[in-house]
Amino acid sequence: MHTRHTLVLTAATLFEQRGFARTRLSEVSSHAGVSSGALHFHFASKDVLANVVQEYSAATLHRAASDARDRSDDALQGLVDITHAVAARLNTDVVARAGLLLDWDAAWEGGHRLGEEWRDCVRAELLTARAEGALADEVSLADIEVSVVAVTTGFEALARQDPTWLSHQPLTGFWRLMLPQITAPAWTAPTDPAGAPVHRQEREEAAPRRALAAAGSNIGSYQVS
């Protein structure tokens, strides 16, 4: 792994543990096992480093979402699959989590607005699902959008203190309650609240990586886009 990537991974881990304000560049370099000079060669300041963490996070989450969507036959199942794919990615990838966390960090005033991109993504899938005839006519798109954005934001926030909130079960429970209410009676393709089977398989494959991460090494779960 290149020095730059080690530094991004180390910074993400420290941002998550301590917040932006209390993370020092000198700790990032010492935890990463590189010299202070090497760190400054790659990153001129803590702000630059935090921006790169957010860029990696955005790229990783975009890819997880678009891969999930590409495999789905319709937009309603696609939206369910995207939420599971993003949760699974957050569950295993400290850089993805740290990028989102920075958006909430009162001490960080930089860049990305991952939350707004997420809302746009949810809205786009819902518009397509309505056009495809998957959604019940009497149900308000705005109600669904607001509920899905809030519940997924809640899972991410709650997982900061208890990672099981980003596991498969809670999100499946939400969709189990929501899908019967929002699906059009005439819609014949049943939507799986647990996500399409291919994602379940990936989740099982991801389990050893998660165990590795829990054991203190996040290296195995981190891939630069």
Place this chain on the structure above:
Amino acid sequence: MHTRHTLVLTAATLFEQRGFARTRLSEVSSHAGVSSGALHFHFASKDVLANVVQEYSAATLHRAASDARDRSDDALQGLVDITHAVAARLNTDVVARAGLLLDWDAAWEGGHRLGEEWRDCVRAELLTARAEGALADEVSLADIEVSVVAVTTGFEALARQDPTWLSHQPLTGFWRLMLPQITAPAWTAPTDPAGAPVHRQEREEAAPRRALAAAGSNIGSYQVS
């Protein structure tokens, strides 16, 4: 208003704006217009001050929840009313918000676990609602609990960047989708997703206070329990 209360209000405002790590006691005293000595007379440290903010926040939110519950005839409407009452209180009360925010602040390692108390409150209402016969048999209590806790946590988190997330509309939209799915077919007391009428009246009364808060003065919205 007593000096102590002014200091708590000022600290809450600064914690919300800057986070715990970047708030200095010297700023709290100067923003509150009191001497550094007076501040230290009331609060020995920033940790003590943050703990008091959380205690006020917990007391305020508990009271809002129990007042709402006392006025509800059954537990399902009670749960809906509690969520609206807590959201309305957070919307208008910077000390209530700051107490919750501290729970999420990576730089704060103190006291209260308001999130766990909230989950216990939701679970207790759902258990009573099931005993009262309001909930459909085939619906899992765990699914409802997880969804309600996640969605309300999400509204609170999203409101940090856009306060309209804690307004009446989004929460009503969530309950509009959720209630038909979880209510027992034989349950004859219709549950109002917008909250019981008495709460709507209070919300309208709260509007001028909210306008005052938006104009830069939070004084009008703050009452010590």
